[in-house]
Amino acid sequence: MNSVVCIAQVPDTEARIKIAGGNRRIDEVGLKFIVSPYDEFALEEAIRIKDAKGGDVMVIAFGPDRVQLALRECLARGANKAMHVKGEVADADSLGIAKVLAAAIKSVPHDVVFFGKQGVGTDNSLVGPMVAELLGYPQVNVVTHLEVGDGKLTAHREIEGAEEIIEASLPAVVTAQKGLNEPRYAPLKGIMAAKKIPIEAKSVADLGLQDSDIFNQRVTVVSLELPPEKSGGRKIDGGDAANAAKEILKYMREEAKAL
Amino acid sequence: MAGVLVFGEVKDGKLKKTSREALSIAKKLGAGDVAAFASDRAVAEEAGRYGAKKLFVASIGPYTTEIYTSALQQAIAQMQPSIVLFGGTSNGRDLAPRMAARLNVGVASDVDRLEWTNGKLRARRPVYSGKAFATVEVTGTPAIATTRPNAFPAEESGGGAAEVVEIAAPSIDAKAKLIETKVPEAGELTIAEADIIVSGGRGLKEAANFSLIRDLAHAIGGAVGASRATVDAGWIDHQHQVGQTGRVVSPNLYIAAGVSGAIQHLAGMSSSKHIVAINKDPEAPIFRVADLGVVGDLFQIVPALTEEVKKAKTH
Ligand SMILES: Cc1cc2nc3c(=O)[nH]c(=O)nc-3n(C[C@H](O)[C@H](O)[C@H](O)COP(=O)(O)OP(=O)(O)OC[C@H]3O[C@@H](n4cnc5c(N)ncnc54)[C@H](O)[C@@H]3O)c2cc1C
Ligand SMILES: Nc1ncnc2c1ncn2[C@@H]1O[C@H](COP(=O)(O)O)[C@@H](O)[C@H]1O
Numbered sequence: 001m002n003s004v005v006c007i008a009q010v011p012d013t014e015a016r017i018k019i020a021g022g023n024r025r026i027d028e029v030g031l032k033f034i035v036s037p038y039d040e041f042a043l044e045e046a047i048r049i050k051d052a053k054g055g056d057v058m059v060i061a062f063g064p065d066r067v068q069l070a071l072r073e074c075l076a077r078g079a080n081k082a083m084h085v086k087g088e089v090a091d092a093d094s095l096g097i098a099k100v101l102a103a104a105i106k107s108v109p110h111d112v113v114f115f116g117k118q119g120v121g122t123d124n125s126l127v128g129p130m131v132a133e134l135l136g137y138p139q140v141n142v143v144t145h146l147e148v149g150d151g152k153l154t155a156h157r158e159i160e161g162a163e164e165i166i167e168a169s170l171p172a173v174v175t176a177q178k179g180l181n182e183p184r185y186a187p188l189k190g191i192m193a194a195k196k197i198p199i200e201a202k203s204v205a206d207l208g209l210q211d212s213d214i215f216n217q218r219v220t221v222v223s224l225e226l227p228p229e230k231s232g233g234r235k236i237d238g239g240d241a242a243n244a245a246k247e248i249l250k251y252m253r254e255e256a257k258a259l
Numbered sequence: 260m261a262g263v264l265v266f267g268e269v270k271d272g273k274l275k276k277t278s279r280e281a282l283s284i285a286k287k288l289g290a291g292d293v294a295a296f297a298s299d300r301a302v303a304e305e306a307g308r309y310g311a312k313k314l315f316v317a318s319i320g321p322y323t324t325e326i327y328t329s330a331l332q333q334a335i336a337q338m339q340p341s342i343v344l345f346g347g348t349s350n351g352r353d354l355a356p357r358m359a360a361r362l363n364v365g366v367a368s369d370v371d372r373l374e375w376t377n378g379k380l381r382a383r384r385p386v387y388s389g390k391a392f393a394t395v396e397v398t399g400t401p402a403i404a405t406t407r408p409n410a411f412p413a414e415e416s417g418g419g420a421a422e423v424v425e426i427a428a429p430s431i432d433a434k435a436k437l438i439e440t441k442v443p444e445a446g447e448l449t450i451a452e453a454d455i456i457v458s459g460g461r462g463l464k465e466a467a468n469f470s471l472i473r474d475l476a477h478a479i480g481g482a483v484g485a486s487r488a489t490v491d492a493g494w495i496d497h498q499h500q501v502g503q504t505g506r507v508v509s510p511n512l513y514i515a516a517g518v519s520g521a522i523q524h525l526a527g528m529s530s531s532k533h534i535v536a537i538n539k540d541p542e543a544p545i546f547r548v549a550d551l552g553v554v555g556d557l558f559q560i561v562p563a564l565t566e567e568v569k570k571a572k573t574h
Contacts, residue, residue, distance in 0.1 A: 011387065013522070014522065017390040026387070094356070095359060121386065121388075122386055122387075123368075123507075124369075126366055129356040131360075133328075133360035133361055139353070142349060159348075159350065160348060160349055160451045161448075161449035161451075162441060163441045165438045165439040166435055166437055169435075172434070172435070178500075178505075218365030219365035219395050220395060221393050221394070222381070222395060224392070225392050227389060227390070227391070232548065232552065233549055235552040236551070237554055237555065238537065238553040241555065241563045244560050244564075245560060246567060248551065248560075249567045249571060251535065251550075252479075255533060256533035258479070258533070259571055
């Protein structure tokens with residue numbers, strides 16, 4: 001059973017976001033990057049399948065050289081193969097990224113293709129289903145429980161106020177939600193072993209794709225702005241609970257018009 | 260090529276609120292006639308009221324990705340719209356990217372503003388936990404976007420029932436099948452589309468005290484939200500988590516009690532229209548986004564508020 005896990009490298013969720021000159025991008029100088037949190041659940045699930053059933057876990061990232069750090073982190077945790085497709089990912093839209101990943105995935109053996117349910121930061125939630133469509137695979141989005149069997153998988157999908165149980169034939173695309181598992185930390189010996197695994201490097205052209213189709217104008221960022229600083233509203237002392245409750249009720253009625 | 264096609268998600272014979280919101284903004288864009296696509300003709304009248312002239316109907320049952328993609332594709336082929344909008348529900352966000360990849364076009368997802376100017380769709384979307392806003396332009400035909408729940412008002416525009424156009428159910432062999440739908444906590448409102456949310460944080464001290472939050476939520480008619488700390492502690496299910504790794508919500512009223520307001524929590528709720536925070540620490544970051552901040556003990560204030568609300572409702 002072979003798995004591929006697509007890894008997005010994103011700014012640390014604690015990081016202060018600054019906007020670069022031109023007002024269309026974030027300033028990456030000094031910014032700390034991490035493996036997108038949902039991709040950690042995806043990776044963990046793939047490693048568990050490998051431990052139970054054998055096979056490979058290949059991690060793939062499309063981006064500039066910095067993404068190699070994210071791939072190394074995944075190798076240290078238990079992936080055993082890695083591919084880096086080089087390119088300025090900020091110049092591609094989600095469909096461009098999906099086309100690159102679909103081509104990369106096609107070039108390696110796979111039964112389950114994992115994604116995070118969203119890349120934290122840009123929060124698009126687009127790439128997984130797009131890859132599924134490009135490859136003609138079924139998709140199960142926002143998965144909290146997964147069982148992989150012979151030629152098929154059964155997944156629990158989270159929707160508003162309910163849970164769906166979906167059965168899909170393999171190969172299939174799964175996007176991971178929190179709760180799917182408890183991701184492990186990289187063991188020390190994993191960190192050492194990971195250093196010895198080569199990261200396969202490819203260009204967009206190596207995958208048989210045209211730059212113009214990947215770095216395109218389908219969706220372009222016209223401007224990126226910081227929100228107006230919210231200074232906070234009225235603050236009251238809640239020492240007298242009964243009085244505070246009355247104040248809140250008044251606010252709810254008169255301003256929020258919520259009762 | 261003209262007009263806007265909206266994915267009208269049906270639940271219990273009615274359009275979901277997020278779909279009605281998408282219909283309302285579709286009408287306001289001024290990009291031509293609005294039509295809807297749905298799985299049930301029962302919503303023709305409702306779709307009309309929210310601005311749809313036509314309703315493409317495919318009798319394809321509950322949502323599954325592949326069948327819906329193929330049926331919607333037929334509606335798009337017939338109508339040739341300039342824009343296709345999806346309300347940002349779980350299913351809307353499952354379908355939109357699949358459809359876009361099939362049509363080789365881009366998507367702006369989770370948008371909270373939309374404009375149609377000079378044949379281009381401009382959208383604003385919050386990024387980096389609301390630490391920035393990106394304005395994006397979607398070219399290509401059709402231009403696709405998913406709308407953030409509660410970001411656009413659902414407004415009736417007074418039209419008569421939409422004209423029903425039948426779409427044949429696709430005869431494809433779907434590779435993914437829905438086996439079962441489980442509704443765990445029957446009757447509980449979900450935070451995704453709620454108008455009012457009452458959230459609890461670690462300040463509640465233990466799982467059992469979530470009853471204080473539930474009681475208030477029930478009294479007001481709101482949904483129960485939670486910080487990640489309480490979800491991680493196993494006090495409440497992840498479905499309730501608000502924030503960067505939970506749900507992003509924009510209700511009319513958000514009440515947070517015993518929540519510190521970590522950046523990842525703020526990411527999920529700072530676009531709420533009215534925010535009330537109850538916290539005993541006057542320096543808690545939640546107060547920076549609160550319209551009304553109450554510095555005090557939630558164990559005193561929350562039950563007192565529940566009583567006040569109950570009194571107000573019986574008067
Ligand atoms: C990658 C990542 C993703 C994350 N995603 C999320 C997310 O989606 N959602 C989320 O919420 N968090 C998220 N977090 C966690 C976040 O950083 C915080 O740890 C979490 O939000 C804290 O929860 P809390 O406010 O309940 O707890 P605390 O920070 O411990 O705050 C408890 C608050 O209760 C107050 N309090 C205590 N007793 C009382 C009392 N008697 N009366 C009134 N107030 C009282 C305290 O003053 C304090 O402010 C994420 C973190 C990371 C690293
Ligand atoms: N540049 C990338 N390289 C590899 N995987 C990616 C990349 N961008 C997004 N992904 C994957 O797609 C998922 C969804 O991302 P997004 O659609 O951007 O929210 C992520 O969680 C990753 O699994």
